[in-house]
Amino acid sequence: MPRKGRRAWIAAVVALAVVVGVTVGVTAGWGREDPSASSPDEPRSRGTELVVAVGDVAGGEFDPLKGWGSRPAQIRLIHSSLLTIDKDVDFVGDLASQYSVSDDAKSWSFTLRDDARWSNGEPVTAQDVVFTYETLKRDGTRFDLTFVERIVADDESRVTFHLKAPRSTFVSQLSEIPILPAKHYGADYSKNPIGSGPYTVADYQQGQQLILTANPHWYGRRPQFTKLTFLFLGEDAALAAARAGSVDIAYVPPTFAGQRVTGMTLQSFESIDSRALSLPTRPAGGRGKIQGKDVAVGNDVTADPAIRKALNIGLDRDEITEIVLQGHGRPAYTLVDGLPWFNQEAVFEDGRVDDAKRILAEAGWSDSDGDGVADKDGRKARFTLLYPSDDKLRSDLALVVAEQARALGIEITTKGSTWDGIYLDGKANAVTWGGGRHHAHQLYSMYSSKVIDTGYNNMPQYANATVDGHLERALSAATQEEANTHWKRAQWDGTAGFAGENGDAPIIWLVRIDHLYLVRDGLSLGEQPIHGHGHEWALFNSLTQWRWEK
Structure with missing residues (x-):
């Protein structure tokens, strides 16, 4: 079959799959808006709470030993790391106020910011950093730290990593490993995670929802939104929730990017x-x-x-x-x-x-x-x-x-x-x-x-x-x-x-x-860096910049 004809045939097959999905799951909300359908619920009012449906954001249960941090930007709401990325995808300090690398690239030294606090109000210390990395190194399952020879807390606010040999990708772990509180980490950590990020876990129901509330001890820019509710909905149910006016943000796959939802606009982000x-x-x-x-x-x-x-x-x-x-x-x-x-x-x-x-x-x-x-x-x-x-x-x-x-x-x-x-x-x-x-x-x-x-x-x-x-x-x-x-x-x-x-x-x-989301009209998502893998978390690198526009 000529390429042009084959392309039309394949497109028809995919289109058929879409039609079947619409026919079988009308209540799920796929397909163009039906003029005869009942009107959506009253859109959510602009306030300090957001409800989002971007997929299942669980996985790892807030514990790096279980995989928390294995997806880009996953830790950013609840935890902090030594480094992070900015809108230009440069690695910059997060918990670290400054850092330096030796000429032989085998010693990495960090000074922690003096206003970093855990969600219980206690200070974040260099000992917490040492504890986190040594724990993960011993575990050896989720993060490969075999190249680290030793980690030294020089004092309460300074820590140095001594590597066995240079490691060009060490920066990746420094920006993805969530720092844990040495005094409060244990087997039940997932049930009551203490972090140093902008939000804390208020409620987690596996497979259903995650509720976060603002951390009063967060050292960074104060987020406008004091409560975030993540609904773990499939793509079809997320679109239905958007049409009903019950969510502020919903992920949509590219095949359905043409969907029109009253009061929401499709936003596309390069990844x-x-x-x-x-x-x-x-x-x-x-x-x-x-x-x-x-x-x-x-x-x-x-x-x-x-x-x-x-x-x-x-x-x-x-x-x-x-x-x-x-x-x-x-x-x-x-x-x-x-x-x-x-x-x-x-x-x-x-x-x-x-x-x-x-x-x-x-x-x-x-x-x-x-x-x-x-x-x-x-x-x-x-x-x-x-x-x-x-x-x-x-x-x-x-x-x-x-x-x-x-x-x-x-x-x-x-x-x-x-x-x-x-x-x-x-x-x-x-x-x-x-x-x-x-x-x-x-x-x-x-x-x-x-x-x-x-x-x-x-x-x-x-x-x-x-x-x-x-x-x-x-x-x-x-x-x-x-x-x-x-x-x-x-x-x-x-x-x-x-x-x-x-x-x-x-x-x-x-x-x-490209990552696509239906976003409530008037909601600004700040300066988004190019997204990494996984639409579930990639959107939240800039959350402290989110706001309602006038």
Whole structure:
């Protein structure tokens, strides 16, 4: 089928899925406004309380040992970190009033601001910083701090980290690890978290809602809003709540960006949040770990580099962007497109169906029985692609990818699941993966063989000694400039790499999305930095600037 005709066909398939969703879930609110429908409730009045529905903002239960801080901006409302990012995505002091790095990049010294207080009024001290980092280092599960030799509280307000070797991405942990109160941390911390951020936890009902109230001891700019209620609603229910006038902010997936809601305006924010296919690189039959659980590893189809490379150059990113994102985003070729550590050589012409078929044929894949699916040694080019059932964007992405892959002779079966299920099955099947941070460390956590079987790092179980060497040199670089050189070489160094037209393609990056929200008219969301991965938390970096405009 010609590309233009195929594009129309795929768009029709996605449109059909949308219509089915509208037909089945009328009460959920999808679809254009019905003039005959009853009027929405009276919109919420402008006050000091906000109700938001941006997805499930839980995960980690406010405790870094359980994963709190593993998503960008997650800690910002309740906790503080030594550093944070500003609107220009520069790393600046948060709890730290100043910091310095030694010439050999092995000693990092911080002076804490003298007005930092916990939500119970007690001062934040250097001992709290030491306790937090030493606790996480001993745990070794959520944050890798093995490169830290020792942490010293020089006095009540000064702390120094002594590293075993330079660590170019240390800044990432310094901006994402929430500082804990040494005197009040214990097994029940999640039930009564004490933090030093602008808000405190007033009520948390798992799977339902989170209520935050303003922290009277917050050292920063006083937020205008004294109470925040997060409703854990699915995308359809969030839109219904917006139409009913019962929420002030609601996340919407790109497919439904054309929805009109009285009293609310669609706001779009650029992000470095990208979506991809994670493809197992090892043959079936192995075993591994995911977040400490034993799981099956490997897939005999995706383990063949020809399958991954054919998909990488054969899938049409422009078409995917047009259909899945409705123009609210752009094609992606790596996790870090456009960032200082991005290798421009990773960009190539895609949508090349004939070239993809040639790669498959040269590797022994051919449609021997004429059913449209290539086969090799009695095995069909067929695998399952997992996606979270409650994520409209990823489900649409899976559908479009499966339709495009048919033209290459590859049959993909899409399967919705929960994230718990995806983690258990994702090392033996393809997954609609995602990522995007304001630093380069995710390149290491997604591609280094040294992190296989830790957390949910390196989902494809990818191993390439040359790439590992570049990644290690990037990590241990003493300057950002030196680190960027090696990050780029890990992507493609002219002969090897995980990205680009000739790379190993364990993860095929496809699109970078804009984050879309319906926002109550008159509500200003301040100066938003470019968003990181995850629409649930990315919006809240600037919350202390939020206000009602006159």
